Amino acid sequence: MLTQIYVMFFMQYFIPSTAVLLCNTHLSRGLVAYQKNRDVEPFRLTAGRIHAASSHSTVSSSRAASMHWTGERVLSIVLLMDYSIAAALTLHGHWGIGQVLTDYVYGDVKVKLAKAGVLLLSTTTFFGLCYFNYHDVGLCKAVAMLWQI
Amino acid sequence: MALLLRTVARQGLCSSRLQFAVLYRHAVPMGTTAKEEMNKFWTKNTRLNRPVSPHVSIYKWSVPMMMSISHRGTGVALSSGISAFALAALVLPESYPYYLDLIHSMSFGPQFLAFSKFALAFPVAYHTFNGIRHLIWDLGKGFRIPEVYRSGYIVIALTVVTSIGLAAM
Numbered sequence: 622m623l624t625q626i627y628v629m630f631f632m633q634y635f636i637p638s639t640a641v642l643l644c645n646t647h648l649s650r651g652l653v654a655y656q657k658n659r660d661v662e663p664f665r666l667t668a669g670r671i672h673a674a675s676s677h678s679t680v681s682s683s684r685a686a687s688m689h690w691t692g693e694r695v696l697s698i699v700l701l702m703d704y705s706i707a708a709a710l711t712l713h714g715h716w717g718i719g720q721v722l723t724d725y726v727y728g729d730v731k732v733k734l735a736k737a738g739v740l741l742l743s744t745t746t747f748f749g750l751c752y753f754n755y756h757d758v759g760l761c762k763a764v765a766m767l768w769q770i
Numbered sequence: 771m772a773l774l775l776r777t778v779a780r781q782g783l784c785s786s787r788l789q790f791a792v793l794y795r796h797a798v799p800m801g802t803t804a805k806e807e808m809n810k811f812w813t814k815n816t817r818l819n820r821p822v823s824p825h826v827s828i829y830k831w832s833v834p835m836m837m838s839i840s841h842r843g844t845g846v847a848l849s850s851g852i853s854a855f856a857l858a859a860l861v862l863p864e865s866y867p868y869y870l871d872l873i874h875s876m877s878f879g880p881q882f883l884a885f886s887k888f889a890l891a892f893p894v895a896y897h898t899f900n901g902i903r904h905l906i907w908d909l910g911k912g913f914r915i916p917e918v919y920r921s922g923y924i925v926i927a928l929t930v931v932t933s934i935g936l937a938a939m
Contacts, residue, residue, distance in 0.1 A: 714849035721846060727812040742853055749856025757859065757866045766867065768939060770874050770883060 703759040707750035715743035837922050841900045844893040888937035895932040899925045 722735045754760060802810075829835075862869070878886075903921050906912050912921050 710852055714845075714852060717845050718849055721842065728809060745860070746853045746856040749858075749860045750852075753856065753859040753866070763866055766870055768887065770870060 699761055700754070700759065703754045703761055704751065706760050707747060707754060711743050711747040711750065714746070715739065718743075833922050834918050837900060837925070841897060841904070844897040844900075848893055848897060884937050887939075888933050891933040891936035892929065895936070896925070896929040899928045899932075 718739050719736065722732070722739065726732050726735050750760065753763070757763070758766065859866075903912075903925050906921070912918065
């Protein structure tokens with residue numbers, strides 16, 4: 622079920638029609654039911670209790686829990702975004718610089734050297750961006766933080 | 771030769787018929803590739819140290835020309851920036867928030883910050899919008915000269931507006 626949720630959330634960005642599907646399928650109803658159960662069960666449990674003071678906090682704690690769950694999914698998407706952006710940028714840049722080389726560099730040896738150099742640069746760039754995504758704040762957050770200076 | 775073949779074809783005669791093979795029997799497939807031919811051209815001409823006729827230095831600059839080289843320029847600049855960022859991430863000892871705080875502590879004026887944001891946003895916006903223009907060309911649309919100029923001006927306008935908008939954020 623969780624993998625289905627991941628896939629559906631992921632697909633929304635690539636195939637917009639699946640966003641509609643997500644709203645209408647048993648999955649979303651299952652999601653709603655899942656959340657409803659989590660809200661309802663604490664009530665049932667507290668109904669039998671003598672002191673009812675905790676009933677409000679169990680509702681708010683399950684609300685906090687479901688928000689936490691949503692936050693986890695959002696973070697997963699953002700991480701996906703960070704790595705997708707890293708891959709897209711480096712590949713686009715690699716091909717782009719390759720075209721510039723083809724236009725201005727002549728001679729078999731020079732072309733080979735230049736292409737090897739660009740490949741090394743692109744690989745290092747991708748590795749560096751992934752390192753940044755993993756060990757540091759990540760690309761999306763980095764741009765947001767930079768803009769807030 | 772080609773003219774002869776075309777006149778023959780226009781009259782609806784099939785040139786693959788045996789009696790017409792005599793017209794192109796001397797034509798053989800090329801022994802070298804285009805790449806090899808170009809390499810031969812360049813090695814011979816650089817060896818002979820022949821001067822190149824002025825081209826970019828004398829041709830009248832047009833808006834489409836300037837936009838095309840700007841697209842390449844912004845692309846190379848952005849790619850270099852990203853590579854520099856990635857290399858810095860690998861080499862520098864501290865984390866990203868540390869360096870941001872360092873910049874923050876330098877207390878640059880708000881105009882300078884806004885201008886820096888504009889300077890960062892401008893090449894990104896230009897390359898993106900002109901990139902979309904390229905993709906529209908790849909669909910085969912907008913090649914007529916007035917259309918080329920119109921789409922070019924739209925890209926420039928969008929770039930300026932977007933960059934100002936982003937710098938204000």
